[in-house]
Amino acid sequence: MQATLDLLAEGNTTIEALSIEAIAARAGVGKATIYRRWPGKAALLLDALRTLKGVVPQPTGHSVRDDLVLLVGAVGHNIDSRAAKIMPCLVPEVNRSPDHFQLYQNIIEPRRQVMREVLRRGVESGELRADLDIEVAMAMLTGPMLIQRMLHWHPELDDRILPERIVDGVLEGIRAR
Structure with missing residues (x-):
């Protein structure tokens, strides 16, 4: 989630262009690691963006x-x-x-x-x-x-x-x- 937020905050990519590959590379993990926790980019984005707001x-x-x-x-x-x-x-x-x-x-x-x-x-x-x-x-x-x-x-x-x-x-x- 942190890698997702970092990539978005840098402003070099849009949500549409953001890829699981780029997120995995930033996080220093393989894509399979991400897919074990989230079924796809939408679910990962939802969890990551929710953390910005807090409870x-x-x-x-x-x-x-x-x-x-x-x-x-x-x-x-x-x-x-x-x-x-x-x-x-x-x-x-x-x-x-x-x-x-x-x-x-x-x-x-x-x-x-x-x-x-x-x-x-x-x-x-x-x-x-x-x-x-x-x-x-x-x-x-x-x-x-x-x-x-x-x-x-x-x-x-x-x-x-x-x-x-x-x-x-x-x-x-x-x-x-």
């Missing part, structure tokens, strides 16, 4: 707001410094290839599911509007954080407090009245 944050369940701040704070945050070079390069790949789109979806869906559960809990408890469109609420919560972290869209925004500001702003519109 899915686990909300405490005490407060919808606090749980959303935790989850929004994790958007675009990667535990591996290579992610800053790899993730922006994935966007065109995801848009061009149905296989890469599915790979991306497999990586982020567990994170989306956790946020869905927090929002549903808020609806069920009466904290959030009964007619809340959960998917749109998730887009409103994650979009600003993602654009700030990936593109540094507004250099004066403080990433340390931005999750709270985003959540508080969105909650104003989705709270039960």
Whole structure:
């Protein structure tokens, strides 16, 4: 997995052009070693790219707001410094290839599911509007954080407090009245 991430971070190859041969050579192993652990490149890429994100944050369940701040704070945050070079390069790949789109979806869906559960809990408890469109609420919560972290869209925004500001702003519109 490390060899895969190293090759992608170097920027000399795309996901499409990345080969098991190149990964094996970088790792100093034979192709058979890789195939014993992963059935193919897609499975290896999925595992390697998941490591960039780390584990899915686990909300405490005490407060919808606090749980959303935790989850929004994790958007675009990667535990591996290579992610800053790899993730922006994935966007065109995801848009061009149905296989890469599915790979991306497999990586982020567990994170989306956790946020869905927090929002549903808020609806069920009466904290959030009964007619809340959960998917749109998730887009409103994650979009600003993602654009700030990936593109540094507004250099004066403080990433340390931005999750709270985003959540508080969105909650104003989705709270039960």
